[in-house]
Every structure is written in structure tokens, then in C-alpha cells.
Amino acid sequence: MNAGGLTPEQVGRVVALAMDLAREGDTKQLGEFIDHGLPVNVTDPAGNTLLMLAAYHGHAETVRDLLARGADPNLRNARDQAPIAGALFKGEDEVVTVLRQAGADLDAGTPSARVAAVMFGREYLLGE
Structure with missing residues (x-):
């Protein structure tokens, strides 16, 4: 992230705000953060990406927007969990x-x- 003179604490706050926007599905404001230099694949301290949080919280529109902006659908967090x-x-x-x-x-x-699809009886979602 081009910190533009921001302190590490300020950068941390910006990332935390963006993560909250992803959790809330606020596609418009999150897009503005990215438009102003926030990397689309930025991670929080637990290794979660914006895409991971938007996906986990069920915000399909935000997921689509992040993917269109270049988010990697296969980045896993620190617990080796994938967004899908x-x-x-x-x-x-x-x-x-x-x-x-x-x-x-x-x-x-x-x-x-x-494995998750089988565990939760959602194999039909994989179309296999």
C-alpha cells in the first residue's frame, strides 16, 4: 500500500476500516479505498483478505466487485482457509x-x- 506518509498505526487503521467494509458488504466505499491505493489483496493480521471477509459474510455483489478489481479467489488466510x-x-x-x-x-x-461441501451437505453447489 502506498502509505503516502502514513504511520504504521494509521495504515493499520485504514486496513481495519476496509476489512469492516468488506464484512458489511459496503461495495461502494470499499471500492473507493481501493481506487485510492489500498491493494485489493491486502490482509489483516489473521491473513484474511477483503475477498475472504466479503465471501464469508455473504456479500456476493462485493465479491464480484473485488474479483473484477483483481482479487485473487485462491488466497488463503493464516489458518489455511480459502474464501470458497x-x-x-x-x-x-x-x-x-x-x-x-x-x-x-x-x-x-x-x-x-x-471437503466442506460434503461436511455440510452442500455438494450440489460444486456442480459435480
């Missing part, structure tokens, strides 16, 4: 579909999306 597995866990069907269309790896992470 999180969306499967939460039963976010539309988000799973969007991530599959974006090429999310069904075998990435622990548990993988395939």
Missing part, C-alpha cells in the same frame, strides 16, 4: 457460484471446498 470454503460453510450459495465462476480452486485450503 468459508462461503460453503456459511451456506452462501450465490457467493460460491461467483467464486467458482472466477476459478476458485476447489481443492485449496483446509478443509478444501470439496
Whole structure:
């Protein structure tokens, strides 16, 4: 992130605000942060990306926007969890579909999306 003279604490606050916007599905404001230099694949201290948080919280529109801006659908957090597995866990069907269309790896992470789908009876979301 081009910190533009910001202190590490200020950068941390900007990232925390962006993560909250992703959790809330505030696509417009989150896009403004990215338009002003926030990397689309920025992570929080737990390794979660904006895409991970938007996916986990079921915000398909935000997920679509982040993907269109270059978010990597396969980045995993510090616990080796992938966005698509999180969306499967939460039963976010539309988000799973969007991530599959974006090429999310069904075998990435622990548990993988395939394993999560079986564990939660959502194999139908994988279309296999």
C-alpha cells in the first residue's frame, strides 16, 4: 500500500476500516479505498483478505466487485482457509457460484471446498 506518509498505526487503521467494509458488504466505499491505493489483496493480521471477509459474510455483489478489481479467489488466510470454503460453510450459495465462476480452486485450503461441501451437505453447489 502506498502509505503516502502514513504511520504504521494509521495504515493499520485504514486496513481495519476496509476489512469492516468488506464484512458489511459496503461495495461502494470499499471500492473507493481501493481506487485510492489500498491493494485489493491486502490482509489483516489473521491473513484474511477483503475477498475472504466479503465471501464469508455473504456479500456476493462485493465479491464480484473485488474479483473484477483483481482479487485473487485462491488466497488463503493464516489458518489455511480459502474464501470458497468459508462461503460453503456459511451456506452462501450465490457467493460460491461467483467464486467458482472466477476459478476458485476447489481443492485449496483446509478443509478444501470439496471437503466442506460434503461436511455440510452442500455438494450440489460444486456442480459435480
